[in-house]
Amino acid sequence: MGDIRLPHELYTLDNGLRVIVHEDRRTPLVCVNVWYHVGSKEEVRGRTGFAHLFEHLMFEGSEHVPEGRFDELLEGIGGTNNGSTSTDRTNYWELMPSNGLDLALWLEADRMGGLLPAITGAQLEAQRDVVRNERRQSYENRPYGLASETLTAALFPHGHPYSWPVIGSMNDIGAATIEDVHAFCRQYYTPNNASIAVAGDVDVAHVRDVVERYFADIPAGPVVSRPEPAAPALERTERIVMEDDVSLPRLYIAWHTPAVYEEGDAALDAAAAILAHGRASRLYRTLVYDRQVAQAVSAYQSSAVLGSTFRIVVTARPDVALTIIEREIRRELEAMANDVTDRELERAVNGIETGYIDSLQSVGGFGGRADQLNMYLFHTGEPDYAARDLRRYQELTASDIARSVRDHLLAPSVVLSVVPLGRSGLAAVNR
Amino acid sequence: MHRSSSHSPRAHQPAVGPPPVTTLPPIVVHRLGNGLDVCIVERHDLPVVDVRFIVRGGASEDPPEHAGHAYMLGDLLDQGTERHSALEIAEQADTLGASLETRASWDSYAAALHVLTPRIEPALQLLADVMLNATVPDAELERGRSERLAAILQERDEPRTIATQAFNRHAYDPAHPYSAPLAGTRESIAAVGRADLMALRRAQFAPASAFLVLTGDIAADAALPLVERLFGGWTAQRTGAGGDGRASMQQRTPGSAARVHIVDRPAAPQSELRVGRPGPARDTDDYFALLVANTVLGGAFTSRLNMRLREEKGYTYGAGSRFAFRAGGGPFMASTAVATAATADAVDVIVTEIERMTDEAVPDAELERAKNYVVLGLPASFETTGNVAEHVVEVALYGLGRDYYGTYADHVRAVSAADVQAASARWLGRAGLTIAIAGDAGSIAPELEALKIGDVNVDEYG
Numbered sequence: 001m002g003d004i005r006l007p008h009e010l011y012t013l014d015n016g017l018r019v020i021v022h023e024d025r026r027t028p029l030v031c032v033n034v035w036y037h038v039g040s041k042e043e044v045r046g047r048t049g050f051a052h053l054f055e056h057l058m059f060e061g062s063e064h065v066p067e068g069r070f071d072e073l074l075e076g077i078g079g080t081n082n083g084s085t086s087t088d089r090t091n092y093w094e095l096m097p098s099n100g101l102d103l104a105l106w107l108e109a110d111r112m113g114g115l116l117p118a119i120t121g122a123q124l125e126a127q128r129d130v131v132r133n134e135r136r137q138s139y140e141n142r143p144y145g146l147a148s149e150t151l152t153a154a155l156f157p158h159g160h161p162y163s164w165p166v167i168g169s170m171n172d173i174g175a176a177t178i179e180d181v182h183a184f185c186r187q188y189y190t191p192n193n194a195s196i197a198v199a200g201d202v203d204v205a206h207v208r209d210v211v212e213r214y215f216a217d218i219p220a221g222p223v224v225s226r227p228e229p230a231a232p233a234l235e236r237t238e239r240i241v242m243e244d245d246v247s248l249p250r251l252y253i254a255w256h257t258p259a260v261y262e263e264g265d266a267a268l269d270a271a272a273a274i275l276a277h278g279r280a281s282r283l284y285r286t287l288v289y290d291r292q293v294a295q296a297v298s299a300y301q302s303s304a305v306l307g308s309t310f311r312i313v314v315t316a317r318p319d320v321a322l323t324i325i326e327r328e329i330r331r332e333l334e335a336m337a338n339d340v341t342d343r344e345l346e347r348a349v350n351g352i353e354t355g356y357i358d359s360l361q362s363v364g365g366f367g368g369r370a371d372q373l374n375m376y377l378f379h380t381g382e383p384d385y386a387a388r389d390l391r392r393y394q395e396l397t398a399s400d401i402a403r404s405v406r407d408h409l410l411a412p413s414v415v416l417s418v419v420p421l422g423r424s425g426l427a428a429v430n431r
Numbered sequence: 432m433h434r435s436s437s438h439s440p441r442a443h444q445p446a447v448g449p450p451p452v453t454t455l456p457p458i459v460v461h462r463l464g465n466g467l468d469v470c471i472v473e474r475h476d477l478p479v480v481d482v483r484f485i486v487r488g489g490a491s492e493d494p495p496e497h498a499g500h501a502y503m504l505g506d507l508l509d510q511g512t513e514r515h516s517a518l519e520i521a522e523q524a525d526t527l528g529a530s531l532e533t534r535a536s537w538d539s540y541a542a543a544l545h546v547l548t549p550r551i552e553p554a555l556q557l558l559a560d561v562m563l564n565a566t567v568p569d570a571e572l573e574r575g576r577s578e579r580l581a582a583i584l585q586e587r588d589e590p591r592t593i594a595t596q597a598f599n600r601h602a603y604d605p606a607h608p609y610s611a612p613l614a615g616t617r618e619s620i621a622a623v624g625r626a627d628l629m630a631l632r633r634a635q636f637a638p639a640s641a642f643l644v645l646t647g648d649i650a651a652d653a654a655l656p657l658v659e660r661l662f663g664g665w666t667a668q669r670t671g672a673g674g675d676g677r678a679s680m681q682q683r684t685p686g687s688a689a690r691v692h693i694v695d696r697p698a699a700p701q702s703e704l705r706v707g708r709p710g711p712a713r714d715t716d717d718y719f720a721l722l723v724a725n726t727v728l729g730g731a732f733t734s735r736l737n738m739r740l741r742e743e744k745g746y747t748y749g750a751g752s753r754f755a756f757r758a759g760g761g762p763f764m765a766s767t768a769v770a771t772a773a774t775a776d777a778v779d780v781i782v783t784e785i786e787r788m789t790d791e792a793v794p795d796a797e798l799e800r801a802k803n804y805v806v807l808g809l810p811a812s813f814e815t816t817g818n819v820a821e822h823v824v825e826v827a828l829y830g831l832g833r834d835y836y837g838t839y840a841d842h843v844r845a846v847s848a849a850d851v852q853a854a855s856a857r858w859l860g861r862a863g864l865t866i867a868i869a870g871d872a873g874s875i876a877p878e879l880e881a882l883k884i885g886d887v888n889v890d891e892y893g
Contacts, residue, residue: 028451078807129745350528
C-alpha cells in the first residue's frame with residue numbers, strides 16, 4: 001500500500017553529530033529537527049522534571065541570539081517551532097518556508113554550541129515559574145490529572161527512571177540550580193548525543209555546507225552512559241484508590257510489556273486497536289454500546305526504551321461501580337487470549353496502515369517526516385525504517401495478537417480507581 | 432571553553448533570502464444535475480483522499496431552549512441508516528482503515544472522511560449513506576442522550592470548559608444561540624425527541640444547501656462519475672429557510688463597564704481566565720485587519736499577551752486570543768490559566784493589552800512581523816489533504832470566492848497600522864468586556880474588586 005520510503009543521506013560530523021537530509025519538494029517548506037538523546041530517564045531523584053525544564057531554557061537565547069529573538073526571528077519569516085520531552089529523548093523542530101533553512105540551522109547550532117553563556121539565574125527562575133504553571137494547568141488543575149503519575153509510581157520501583165513523571169515534582173522543579181543547568185548541558189547537550197534531520201524543499205549539498213559551517217566546531221562531549229535498571233515486574237496485582245474532584249469514576253489498568261520494537265510490541269499495538277479503537281472495538285461495544293456502563297474507553301501500548309506499559313482506561317457512567325468495569329475488561333482479555341478473529345486483525349492493520357501513510361503528509365511538526373527520520377535513527381539506527389516498521393504489523397497473524405494478550409495482559413497489573421470525592425465505594429475491588 | 436564570539440562561525444546571523452513562491456492548488460468546482468456543488472483539489476503525492484460533505488445550517492439555528500439539538504443530530508447521522516445499523520457503519524469504516532465522522536458546528540453539518548485511495552469507493556458510498564439516509568433510530572437517540580448527559584456532567588469538572596461556558600453565558604444575550612454550549616444543556620438534551628431531529632434534518636438536508644469537497648489523490652474525471660452515481664439521485668427539498676436564521680440574532684449592546692464573573696472552584700491552584708466580547712461575523716470588512724490585530728495581541732507565541740504573561744511575568748504556561756469567526760458574530764476571547772495568586776494582575780494585563788490595541792498604533796516592526804507570520808505561514812497550513820479540505824470548506828461555506836487564497840496575501844499585506852487601530856476600536860477596547868474566571872473566589876474576588884474594572888459577581892454553579 002503506497003511507497004513509504006524516505007530517501008535520505010545520513011552522515012556523521014567529526015564531533016559525532018549525526019545528520020540526516022531528506023529532499024522533499026512537494027511544498028516550499030523545510031523542517032529542521034533535532035533530537036537530543038536524553039529524557040527524564042537520565043534524571044535522578046531530587047531533580048525530577050529537569051530534562052523538561054532544560055527544554056524550556058533552550059528557547060531563552062544563546063551566545064549570539066539575545067533572549068526573545070529565537071521566536072521573533074522564526075515567526076517573522078512565517079515559521080513555527082516547538083520542542084518536547086519524553087522519558088527517552090528531547091526533540092526540537094522549526095518548520096518554515098524554505099528560505100529560512102540557514103536561519104534555523106544557525107539557531108539550532110548556536111544553542112547547541114553556546115547555550116550556557118546566555119542562561120542567567122533570572123531566566124532559570126522565570127522558566128521554573130512557567131513550568132510550575134504548566135504542571136498546574138496540565139496536571140494539578142485537570143480532572144484525573146494526577147492519575148498517570150500515581151500509576152507509574154506504582155508500576156515501577158522507587159529508583160527506576162520511569163517511576164517519576166516527565167514534568168517532575170513541584171519541589172524538584174523549584175530546586176533546580178544554575179549549576180544543574182551547566183552540568184546537564186555539558187553531559188547531554190553535545191553533538192555526539194544528538195542527531196539533526198533536515199527534510200523538505202532543500203538542496204542536499206547546500207545543507208551539508210551549512211551544517212558543516214555552523215556545527216562542525218562544536219566540541220564533542222563525554223560519552224553518555226545510560227541507565228540500565230533491572231526489568232521491573234509486578235509480583236501481584238496492586239490496587240490503588242484516589243479521590244478526585246470528578247463526576248465520573250474512571251478505571252486505569254496497567255501492565256508491564258515488551259520494550260519498543262521487541263517481540264510483542266507490535267502485536268500489543270494491534271491488541272489495543274481491537275480492544276478500544278472505534279465503535280466496533282470489543283470494549284466500546286460491550287461497555288459503552290451494549291451495557292452502557294461506560295462513557296469512554298481507550299487502550300494503548302505505551303512503547304519505550306527501558307520497557308513499555310500497556311494501559312486500559314475506562315471512564316464509567318455516573319455511579320457505576322468500577323468492579324463491574326474491571327470484571328468486563330478481564331473477561332474480554334481472557335476471550336481475546338484465546339481467540340482473535342481475522343476480521344479484527346484486518347481492521348486493526350488497515351487502520352495502522354492508514355496512519356503510516358498519513359504520517360508522511362507533513363515534513364514538520366511532531367511526527368512529521370523530519371521527526372520520523374530522527375525517531376527511527378534513535379531506535380533502530382536506520383532513518384528510513386517506516387516501511388519495515390509497518391511490516392511488523394502487516395505480518396501479524398490473529399494468533400500473534402492472541403498470544404501477546406495471553407503472555408502480557410493476563411499477568412499482574414496495577415489497578416487504579418479514580419472516584420468522585422467521598423465515593424471510594426465505587427472503587428474496583430478484588431472479586 | 433567557549434570560543435570568543437568574534438571567531439565563532441555563528442557570530443553572524445545568516446541573511447534570509449526572499450520567500451519561495453507559493454502556488455496554492457486550484458479548486459475545481461462542478462455542479463451536479465440536482466444542484467449539488469462538488470469541489471475538487473487534486474494532489475497525487477500520497478495515496479490519500481479527504482472528503483467533506485457539508486450541509487449549511489447547524490447550531491446557530493437552534494434557539495437556546497433547543498441548544499444541542501443540531502449537535503445531537505450531527506452525532507447521530509452515522510448511527511443508523513435505512514440500510515445499516517450503527518455498529519455496521521462503524522465496522523465497515525474501520526475495516527476500510529478509514530475515519531468517518533459526522534458532526535454539527537455552528538454553521539454546518541459535516542461528514543469528514545479520510546481514507547487511502549484504493550478504498551475510496553466503498554468509503555464514499557458509506558459517507559453518502561450516512562449523510563443522505565440517516566434514520567436516527569430511537570435506541571441510538573437514547574444512547575446518545577445518556578452519553579451526552581454524562582458528558583455535560585463531566586464538563587463541570589473541567590476548568591477550561593467551565594470558564595468558556597461562563598464567558599459565553601455572560602457575553603451574549605440569553606436569547607442568543609451563542610450564549611449556550613454547542614452541545615447543549617442538561618435541560619435541552621433531556622427534552623429532545625426524534626421528531627425534533629428529523630425536522631432539523633428535513634429543513635436543511637438537500638442538494639441546494641449542501642456541497643461536497645474532495646482533496647488529494649483522486650482525479651476529477653474519475654471522481655465525478657462516482658459522485659454522480661452516489662449523490663446525483665438525491666432530490667430532497669429543504670423545508671427550512673436556507674440557513675438565514677442567524678439574521679434575527681441580536682447582539683447584546685456593549686455596556687459601558689466591563690463585568691467580572693467568577694465560577695467558584697474552592698482551593699483551585701490556577702484560575703482559568705476568559706476575557707472578550709461578541710465580535711463581528713465572518714463577512715466583516717474588518718476581517719483581515721482583525722486577523723493582523725489578533726496576531727499582534729494573542730495569535731502567535733511572540734504576541735503581546737504571551738510575552739507579558741508568560742515570558743515577563745511567569746504567571747502562565749501560555750496565553751492567547753482569537754476571534755471565532757462564524758456566520759453570526761462569534762466571540763473574541765483571550766484565554767489563559769494563571770497561578771491563583773496572579774489572577775487580578777493577569778486580568779489587569781489582559782485588559783490593558785486589549786485596550787492598547789485601540790489606544791496606540793502598532794509599531795512598524797511588530798506589524799510587519801505579524802503580517803509575515805500570517806502570510807508566510809499559510810503554505811504550512813496546506814500540507815495535508817485534511818488541511819486543504821478544511822480550507823476549501825471555509826471558502827465554500829462562507830462564500831469567500833474561488834480565488835480567496837490566491838489574493839489572501841495581498842489582503843493581509845494591505846493592512847496598515849491605522850486599519851488595525853480602527854478595527855480594534857470597533858471590536859476591542861475596554862468597554863463592555865466580559866471577564867469570566869473559573870477559580871478560587873475566596874482568594875481572588877477581593878483583589879479583582881480592588882482593580883475597579885467592573886462589577887464582580889460570583890456565579891451560582893450549574
